[in-house]
Amino acid sequence: MLEISWEGSVVILKMKRILGVALCAAMLLSLSSCLRLIVKSAHSGSSETSSEVYGFSSEEPVSSEEDVSSAISLNKEYGNETVGWFTLDSTFFQWYTPGNAETCVQYAKSPTEILTMDVFDCASIKEQTGVDFDSLTAANTKMYQLEQASQTENIQKLTGAQESLGNYPAYQVYCYYPDDDQYLVTWYMDSPDKTKVYYVAAEFRSSEMDFFNYAQTYRMPGN
Numbered sequence: 001m002l003e004i005s006w007e008g009s010v011v012i013l014k015m016k017r018i019l020g021v022a023l024c025a026a027m028l029l030s031l032s033s034c035l036r037l038i039v040k041s042a043h044s045g046s047s048e049t050s051s052e053v054y055g056f057s058s059e060e061p062v063s064s065e066e067d068v069s070s071a072i073s074l075n076k077e078y079g080n081e082t083v084g085w086f087t088l089d090s091t092f093f094q095w096y097t098p099g100n101a102e103t104c105v106q107y108a109k110s111p112t113e114i115l116t117m118d119v120f121d122c123a124s125i126k127e128q129t130g131v132d133f134d135s136l137t138a139a140n141t142k143m144y145q146l147e148q149a150s151q152t153e154n155i156q157k158l159t160g161a162q163e164s165l166g167n168y169p170a171y172q173v174y175c176y177y178p179d180d181d182q183y184l185v186t187w188y189m190d191s192p193d194k195t196k197v198y199y200v201a202a203e204f205r206s207s208e209m210d211f212f213n214y215a216q217t218y219r220m221p222g223n
Helices: 015-031 122-129 135-149 206-215
Strands: 002-006 009-013 076-080 084-088 093-095 105-110 113-121 156-162 171-177 182-190 196-205
Touching (some): 076 105, 084 113, 084 206, 113 122, 113 206, 135 156, 135 182, 135 196, 182 206, 196 206
Antiparallel strands (some): 002 009, 076 084, 093 105, 105 113, 113 196, 156 171, 182 196
16 A cells, blocks of 8 residues: 555555555546646656655745735735635636647746636546545545656755635645646635635745745635
């Protein structure tokens, strides 16, 4: 069996479910490139990661000590009733990545500072993959995708943690692409009725770490 550790909480994933997780990963990639890796060219040589497959390091989750209200100028909510909202200032513009699902919504300050929201229907995914889908499964799926990608790409600091997004309990998966000086931070949250998983991502350069604070303004539909 494989052990998946999230800050001390250990989930046992039986070997027979690995195929289901792999199928789930493939299906999620086909559903939305919001769950994509940032598109990179393959690099030769071994990649450094901070975790083993399905294992999570002791590194701290990405978080901020700053008061969001003082860190950014909050003006207006952007989003919709399907995926949720961010409260953003007027420097943002709508962003679109070709191949995204219709539900995917993105806003950006630049081509390297991008926020993403999406939602996944648990019943539909279980019907297609046979996997009981929730936020933990979604986060493990992302870890699986990134671990597989790290075999050909230079991916570092790959970490999973339980880290709330705003007021919502979430599973966070993040990594760093040193060749492009780009962070990818993702969160997965269950809807109150457990029928949906909400997805939020922030992509930013190391020189723009404050960009992370914009993701903290996320508001889930119905809240």
